[in-house]
């Protein structure tokens with residue numbers, strides 16, 4: 228992969244007429260080290276947030292050994308890129324064929340479920356072995372999160388006892404899992420969810436070997452500045468310690484966004500300006516799906532060799548397709564003299580950005596280059612600077 232210093236270097240060298248993804252492996256590695264070292268349990272990467280093989284290798288090299296996969300295609304992908312990775316099939320509704328292939332061909336032993344039917348399916352598709360790790364997905368509130376995951380999956384905690392007991396019978400290790408929703412803005416999301424799960428375990432009277440607190444750990448975006456991740460980890464740790472579980476029980480988490488949001492940004496070109504609306508060459512069917520469909524806000528920067536001196540103004544963006552819905556309200560703050568032909572970098576698109584891209588209407592390029600500069604925002608920088616100072620002092 229070609230390497231440049233930053234977005235300006237890419238714009239100057241390539242003058243790209245199609246959007247270019249800029250990746251920062253150092254930022255993803257830093258996030259991975261942070262989780263691997265500081266989360267008080269095991270961190271597994273939720274592959275759907277960004278399945279890029281380069282990113283998977285980066286996370287692996289930085290200490291992430293477990294991967295949360297949700298489809299047989301993700302199972303095959305991670306297995307081919309990382310032959311020694313541990314894969315956990317955490318989609319509660321799977322096809323029997325996917326379960327069979329995952330178990331027999333790819334060594335998957337951990338599966339999630341939220342109904343008796345799914346439990347029966349897993350047992351049948353794997354031939355009722357004695358080495359299944361089964362995680363019962365419990366429905367918890369998404370009240371503290373920007374994107375809800377509270378309706379689609381999960382057995383209600385008050386109704387979970389029979390399923391927990393049945394899964395206990397069929398498993399070598401029994402786990403409970405949940406997802407508080409994506410971009411959880413408060414550690415209380417986890418405290419509240421664990422309290423709910425605790426009640427379900429007590430009612431069922433089962434021994435639990437794994438507590439998996441799922442994803443939802445936040446990144447930083449305009450208007451969304453979460454508490455430090457250490458406070459989330461502390462809240463999870465405290466609530467976990469207080470659970471009625473065996474002394475050897477394991478604590479897991481499944482971060483997607485928090486591990487890869489800082490990994491990528493996109494360099495786009497302005498094709499036309501109408502008032503404070505810019506027509507750019509990437510959009511709702513490309514890496515800006517969330518900006519268009521859930522009004523997610525991303526940071527932006529005008530990329531010019533001579534920095535503009537104009538005052539910043541609020542802009543909205545149209546993507547390249549002919550669809551009216553290909554519109555990103557933003558606001559995106561850019562210098563007021565931005566014009567057709569200018570390049571703009573849109574940041575924090577490593578999670579649910581590249582992964583959402585389609586080729587609709589003939590748009591959707593996937594050229595990717597590496598850049599060495601810092602992401603526009605970071606949850607991990609201060610920590611890294613601290614670590615660097617320590618290592619420099621150590622060397623002297």
Ligand SMILES: *Cc1c(COP(=O)(O)O)cnc(C)c1O
Nearest residue numbers: 273409442443444481482483484
């Ligand atoms: C999407 C998903 C994740 C990752 O969620 P983030 O909010 O990106 O951390 C983790 N676990 C499951 C089961 C998911 O569906």
